[in-house]
Amino acid sequence: MGVNVTKPWFKHYPEEIPTSIEYDNIPLQDFLEKSATKLPDKVAIHFMGKEITYQELFDSSKKMASYFQDLGLQKGDRVAIMLPNTPQAVISYYGALMAGGIVVQTNPLYTERELEYQLKDSGSKFLVCLDILLPRASSVKGNTDVEHIIVAGIKDYLPFPKNMLYPMIQKKQYNIVVKPEHGGGTHVWNRVMEEATGDYEKPEIDPKEDLALLQYTGGTTGYPKGVMLTHFNLVSNTQMCSKWLYKTEYGKEVVLGILPFFHVYGMTTVMNNSIMMAQKMVLIPKFDVDGVLKAIDKQKPTLFPGAPTIYIGLLNHPKLSKYDLSSIEACISGSAPLPSEVQEQFEKVTGGRLVEGYGLTESSPVTHSNFVWENRRGGTIGVPWPDTDSKIFKMETTEEAEVGEVGEIVVKGPQIMKGYWNRPEETANTLKDGWLLTGDMGYMDEDGYFYVVDRKKDMIIAGGFNIYPREVEEVLYEHDAILETVVAGIPDPYRGETVKAYIVLKEGHEVTEDNLDKFCRENLAAYKVPKIYEFREELPKTAVGKILRRKLVDEEKEKLANQQTQ
Known part of the structure; x- marks a missing residue:
């Protein structure tokens, strides 16, 4: 394979991973039919x-489609699915796509x-939700276009006697x-499955034009936006995923489905x-450390896509050594930066490989x-996937930055x-x-490996210095x-912003602000050292375990505003 000057990462690709893929130009739901056949x-x-x-x-x-x-x-109608990772989440997702x-x-x-x-x-006309969410759904239904609510219960798919006991637990x-x-x-739900015929009319789908998904972004700034992802966006990213994990075998793998499917990362890498690969x-x-460790021990998953907070939670469980995690062969961590300490410790415990990946809702993701298995480089998000181009643009321009120069990461590819x-301007x-x-x-x-220093919006400017929280x-x-930490820039009358660290300690550990200050001064330039430390029992997080830095900053601003009005 010749080295591509504009894409230096190609020279590091193992021979098993193609630099370009011939994608199936099919509706996403066809993968289910192929695996079932x-x-x-x-x-x-x-x-x-x-x-x-x-x-089954x-x-x-x-049945759901019919x-x-x-x-x-009708083709193009929106179907909202408000479910945790349950069989109904998968069935209603594929059923909605099959129906158009x-x-x-x-x-x-x-x-x-x-x-x-x-x-x-x-403009959703249909909503599939969990039974305990029905009161919430019913109270807003009249203000929306929703005509039908399909109600599913956890107990619907539980074996006896769990299905009898679950209402009491609930x-x-x-x-x-x-x-x-x-x-x-x-x-x-159960009546739907009894009454539905399963005879549905296959819609005509143009994979490159027709939408499969409206995935709303987190809305950390302003209102959440619906990201329009076509069938081809999702098919191409899923096929890239399987090529990247080239040691996985069709019909052989067991995947731990802990990342929520209502988040695009869990939807693509797990579901x-x-x-597509006929995996189990x-x-x-619901993330519960004991339950997850038991599931790994019993079900022997080989693949475990996750997020740093999930791996941290497992590693710090007091009875971790009681469980056998050796079945795990590969994990791709996403949604937040993966600390190198966590990577090393997790690989030691499992004997598998844990690597960091990167993506956005806007890129399927x-x-x-x-x-996973060679040529990896610590501290990086790695290299672009097949058919994916990436560059660094100089700040606020479309001019390409020099190698090693910090700017905005931009990407192009079939998954975008x-x-x-309904937001042409944005x-x-x-x-x-x-x-x-x-x-x-x-x-x-110079080798084409990419490094994230931080969100453009999260960069702290203190006393004229640019400080990246991740560092x-x-x-x-x-x-x-x-155990967990997040660093944010909070308002400061003298420096503009100052660095604050929010800390969750490991059980049984103690540390003072002075200890941390000394530790940071040994490892960071003085202007980057946090000026304030706040110890907390827990940090606010998204459903995928991403720590909500912006929420903490908003809290600080509110505190400041209250002080000024008093």
Whole structure:
């Protein structure tokens, strides 16, 4: 393979990974039909003791498609899915696509206000939700275009006697028991599965033009935006994923499904990739360290896509050594920077490989990753995936930066979104000549490995110095007492902003501000050292475990505003 001067990363590609792929120009849901045809009896889903084969999953998805169409779903209608990782989340996702719908993934933790905004903005006509979320859904329904709510329960797919006991557990956990009535605009899952024929009309899909998904971005600035992802965006990113993990075998792998499918990262790397490769998914509806360790020990997953906070949680469990984690062969970590300490420790415990990847909702999501089995480079997000181009633009320009110069990371490839739903102006500001402006600051070295220094919006400017929170966090993570940390710039009347570190300590550990100050001064230039430390029991996080730095900054601003008005 000749070295491409403009894409220096190609020279590091192992021979098993192609630099370009011939993608299937098919609707995303065709992968399910192919896997069910090739391996009908293979287990597709393991859910809390219940197993579902590929044939059963395909048949249930066809039933869902026919039911949607019987309720009047037309091609292009939006179907909101507000479920944790359960069999119904997979069935309704593929069923909606088979019927010609566009899926709108919806976080089950949304408040009424957030849910109403997303349903209205997307114009969703159908909503699939968990039974305990029905009161929330019903209260906003009248202010939206939603005509039908399909109600699913965790117990629907639990084996006996768990299905009998679950309502009691639910009442204890959530102090709510909902018994939905089937009729009118409300449809109970088990009745849907009984009544649906499975005879549906296959819609004509143009994979490169037709949307499969409206995926809302986190909304850390302003209101969340619906990212328009086509069938081809998702197919291409899923096929890139399988080529990157070239040692995985069709129909042989077991994947830990802990990343929520309502987040694009879990949806692609766990759900869509598993369906395409006929893998068994072990679904975990809620992150609970004990439950996850037991699932790994019993189900022997070989692949474990995750996020740093998930790996940190497992590593710091007091009884970690009681569990066998040796089945894990490969993990790609995303959604937040992976501290090198965590990577080393996790590989030591499992004997597998844990590498950092990078992506955005707007790119389906993955654009870069370290190689799993060779040529990886610590501290980097790795190199662009096949058919993915990436550059560093100088700040606020489209001029390419020099090697090693910090600027904005931009990406181009078949996985890049069509644009933002009903927001042409914001689309134009984010897509420039096919390049997606990521808003992340980084640089590329001479070998084509990329480094993220921070979000453009998270950079701290203190006393005229540019400070990247990630660099400070990396140092703090090296301290033995620290379990989790996030660094933010908070308002300061003298320096403009000052560096504050929020700290969660490991159980049984103690440390003072003076200890941390001394530790940081040994490892950082004086202007980067946090001026304030705040110890907390926990840090605010998204559903994927990404620490919400912006929420902490907003809290500080509110505190300051309150002080000024007093």
